[in-house]
Amino acid sequence: MNISGDSILKMHPLARRAENEEEILIGRTDISNFIVLPAIGVEIIDMLDEGKSINEVATIMEERLGEPVDVLDFAQDLIGSYQFVYMVDGEVVNEPVPVVDHFSWIKQGTGQFFFNSVAFGLYGSLFFTGLFICLFTGKYIPVYSDIFVSSSVTVSVVVSFVATWVFLFFHEMAHLMAARSVGIGSRIGLGHRLVFAVAETNMSNIVLVEPQRRYRAFLAGMAWDAMFMGIGVILLFANDQGWLTLVPFMEAFIRMLNVILLMALAFQFMVFMQTDLYYVLATKFHCSNLMVNTRLFLKGKFRSLTQDEQEEWEYVADHEKRVIRWYSWVYLIGSVWGVWFFVQYQLRMAVDFIWIIADDMKNASLHSWEFWDGILLILLVLVPFLILGWSWMRAYRQQRSERERTKSLQGT
Numbered sequence: 001m002n003i004s005g006d007s008i009l010k011m012h013p014l015a016r017r018a019e020n021e022e023e024i025l026i027g028r029t030d031i032s033n034f035i036v037l038p039a040i041g042v043e044i045i046d047m048l049d050e051g052k053s054i055n056e057v058a059t060i061m062e063e064r065l066g067e068p069v070d071v072l073d074f075a076q077d078l079i080g081s082y083q084f085v086y087m088v089d090g091e092v093v094n095e096p097v098p099v100v101d102h103f104s105w106i107k108q109g110t111g112q113f114f115f116n117s118v119a120f121g122l123y124g125s126l127f128f129t130g131l132f133i134c135l136f137t138g139k140y141i142p143v144y145s146d147i148f149v150s151s152s153v154t155v156s157v158v159v160s161f162v163a164t165w166v167f168l169f170f171h172e173m174a175h176l177m178a179a180r181s182v183g184i185g186s187r188i189g190l191g192h193r194l195v196f197a198v199a200e201t202n203m204s205n206i207v208l209v210e211p212q213r214r215y216r217a218f219l220a221g222m223a224w225d226a227m228f229m230g231i232g233v234i235l236l237f238a239n240d241q242g243w244l245t246l247v248p249f250m251e252a253f254i255r256m257l258n259v260i261l262l263m264a265l266a267f268q269f270m271v272f273m274q275t276d277l278y279y280v281l282a283t284k285f286h287c288s289n290l291m292v293n294t295r296l297f298l299k300g301k302f303r304s305l306t307q308d309e310q311e312e313w314e315y316v317a318d319h320e321k322r323v324i325r326w327y328s329w330v331y332l333i334g335s336v337w338g339v340w341f342f343v344q345y346q347l348r349m350a351v352d353f354i355w356i357i358a359d360d361m362k363n364a365s366l367h368s369w370e371f372w373d374g375i376l377l378i379l380l381v382l383v384p385f386l387i388l389g390w391s392w393m394r395a396y397r398q399q400r401s402e403r404e405r406t407k408s409l410q411g412t
Contacts, residue, residue: 005055009048010087030097032204101185111181127226130233146255168199171221175201178220193273195342197387229261272334
């Protein structure tokens, strides 16, 4: 976008929060694009938004600081890189993005009821009670064979598939409600982490909340997973003690559910991906963009950084660079292991399973139950891979659209 010193800029609505005495976090909530700027940078944005021209703001800042300030270059970044500018000289350059939060009818008070210190204490108590029973009795520890709730493979696969997605929804709903408890809206969707398909809750605007208040939103999903698992163990223990009676299928279902919940909890410890505990880690060490900056650091180890990348690295805070130097090993080793695990286990198991089903189907009639039973099982096995492929394509299209938008602005 070609602009001049006489250009007038109009900003999008910008939310802000003081990071410290000298810096302010500011950005657009509709696209969740935030940056941390010195207070003087935010003041320049405010003066531009008030209708002062770029030259007028530059003159004011030079008189105040006693040295020239390149407001024109900063304005170009506000238009292109940060997308804070709505109009330049009356022409729209960055369209507003309509965003509707999911389950907006859930009130902040409801979120605070389910996610406060007392509630987290209850969830923890139930989990550790179940853990104590497992350790004390030597029973009820989930094992892989518990995934089969029936002698019928079809029944086991269908039940485990439905249960997995239902409790994934509960996990993400916990994030949404916890974020709502601190006044942040969010949306539940599908995506990927490295090579794994996932359900995810977009609560990017959580950066507007003080760091110490974000942990409840990050840990809410794990808290519910742990609670449900603890309840499951307690129910199994109570059944064996004769305190209640569970029908065999319900007992098998709880055991299957505990396997799913244990796997869900274990997944969150893979901090080389953007899991729940990754966000806890990044917040604990005050890292604004740990994953992206770690990738930038590793790029510099394998090739020369471009000028833009070098400038980006220079803006990374010194304390975050220190964290990156050890986290980069976690990221690199973990990513290699994650891809290996995906290929060796998830992908190979899916291929072997589909091959076995296809072999059983080859002599079945097109109108037989065996044929359509096989089709159903194959589709269920393929669901995570279809989500993964769709998410990759969506990310690629978004990146391509962003590149084209940047080129368009530069060429205007």
